[in-house]
Amino acid sequence: DTGVSQDPRHKITKRGQNVTFRCDPISEHNRLYWYRQTLGQGPEFLTYFQNEAQLEKSRLLSDRFSAERPKGSFSTLEIQRTEQGDSAMYLCASSSVGGPYNEQFFGPGTRLTVL
Amino acid sequence: AQSVTQLDSQVPVFEEAPVELRCNYSSSVSVYLFWYVQYPNQGLQLLLKYLSGSTLVESINGFEAEFNKSQTSFHLRKPSVHISDTAEYFCAVSERDYKLSFGAGTTVTVRA
Numbered sequence: 291d292t293g294v295s296q297d298p299r300h301k302i303t304k305r306g307q308n309v310t311f312r313c314d315p316i317s318e319h320n321r322l323y324w325y326r327q328t329l330g331q332g333p334e335f336l337t338y339f340q341n342e343a344q345l346e347k348s349r350l351l352s353d354r355f356s357a358e359r360p361k362g363s364f365s366t367l368e369i370q371r372t373e374q375g376d377s378a379m380y381l382c383a384s385s386s387v388g389g390p391y392n393e394q395f396f397g398p399g400t401r402l403t404v405l
Numbered sequence: 406a407q408s409v410t411q412l413d414s415q416v417p418v419f420e421e422a423p424v425e426l427r428c429n430y431s432s433s434v435s436v437y438l439f440w441y442v443q444y445p446n447q448g449l450q451l452l453l454k455y456l457s458g459s460t461l462v463e464s465i466n467g468f469e470a471e472f473n474k475s476q477t478s479f480h481l482r483k484p485s486v487h488i489s490d491t492a493e494y495f496c497a498v499s500e501r502d503y504k505l506s507f508g509a510g511t512t513v514t515v516r517a
Contacts, residue, residue, distance in 0.1 A: 293448075332507030335505060385503075391499070396449040396450070
């Protein structure tokens with residue numbers, strides 16, 4: 291078990307371009323979460339999956355954002371037509387289910403800079 | 406909906422001195438409470454959590470936090486800090502077993 295991994299770690303893009311990030315959760319975890327963290331703020335919830343089903347999306351997730359988890363393992367987060375306001379750290383976390391609370395384990399994040 | 410306020414954005418402290426990081430939350434229902442730590446260039450790590458039971462919770466590296474329902478607070482304390490405690494600390498709440506709401510974070514800088 292190597293923990294949650296994210297790729298790439300850094301992405302610089304020009305305004306208007308599309309970007310895609312990948313998250314690989316801890317192998318036995320069936321829940322996967324995406325958060326966004328802007329400078330000087332704490333992470334904000336974007337969306338989460340249980341297995342391949344996307345169960346909740348935040349209002350922060352505009353139509354330009356789409357997340358998938360096609361086989362219930364890794365997940366991708368795509369941002370279309372990027373804007374400068376999309377510059378942030380995108381965090382992925384995973385957890386198991388079955389207890390009163392299941393700890394979320396976070397990846398190192400993907401830092402997006404939109405020029 | 407829940408929200409979290411961390412009252413201090415920066416806390417400088419000398420090595421071996423005590424530190425307290427303040428966290429207040431608002432929620433209309435019972436919540437789970439957490440402190441996460443983020444060391445430079447690393448991901449968020451859970452430091453400690455309150456789910457139920459004893460209102461005083463402890464971590465393995467000497468931090469403790471006390472849940473105060475009447476004051477809706479979950480302050481984090483350590484009686485004697487080390488240089489290695491330099492990090493950003495986030496308070497978080499969850500009304501259910503999935504979505505975390507974080508505060509803005511407190512940067513702790515420990516100086517020799």
